[in-house]
Amino acid sequence: MLCPTCNTTLAADAVFCSKCGQRIGGSPAAAARAAGTPVDKLRAAQASAAATGAADAERELWRGSFSAKAMYGSWLLVGIATLIAGGLCVALGDPITLLAAGAIVAVLWLATAGRYLIERWSVAYTLTNQRFVHQRGLFQRVINRIEVIDIDDVTVEQGFIERMFGVGSIKLLSSDTSDPKLQLRGIDDVKRVATLIDDARRDERRKRGLYMEAV
16 A cells, blocks of 8 residues: 555555655544544543543442331231131121121231331332442431441341242341441342342452452
């Protein structure tokens, strides 16, 4: 290939003439890389910094609270009590028994539902790639933030029936002074959530270049 300005013989993939500096071809991006001017280097550095900043931006990974599945025992007992009360009403056919049984069943359902709502509204959890935010309290809200890099251990606790429903508790051990031993009760899809927390803390530690023992 010849330079159109000075007729110097060039390589087939040349972008600039080695003698006169005339641009021969190639994309503007390739030309900019070949030129290597201070402006080009500054732009490349800015683009790299922007990409790094986007990668390090805080992203929400999970949000949750107390799950209704964690109260499977209470729901089961209330259901059984309802069936027994219904059977007695049918067998006896007494209006007074019907009213009494209905009142008892209604109180049981209201009490169980009320307990569930209190449990659910009293806690809220948010996991990002940088922090774990724990909110607790029904009337007075307390919000604590734990840096995921400070989390040392993630433990899942499940009973036999809890494994059938995929619900359980997560225990977080960390160097946070406010909640060094944080217990997350009644978490749905508990194994996936624990894996998200563990992966987040591992990734953050890897970014910071800290040593972590293999779990």
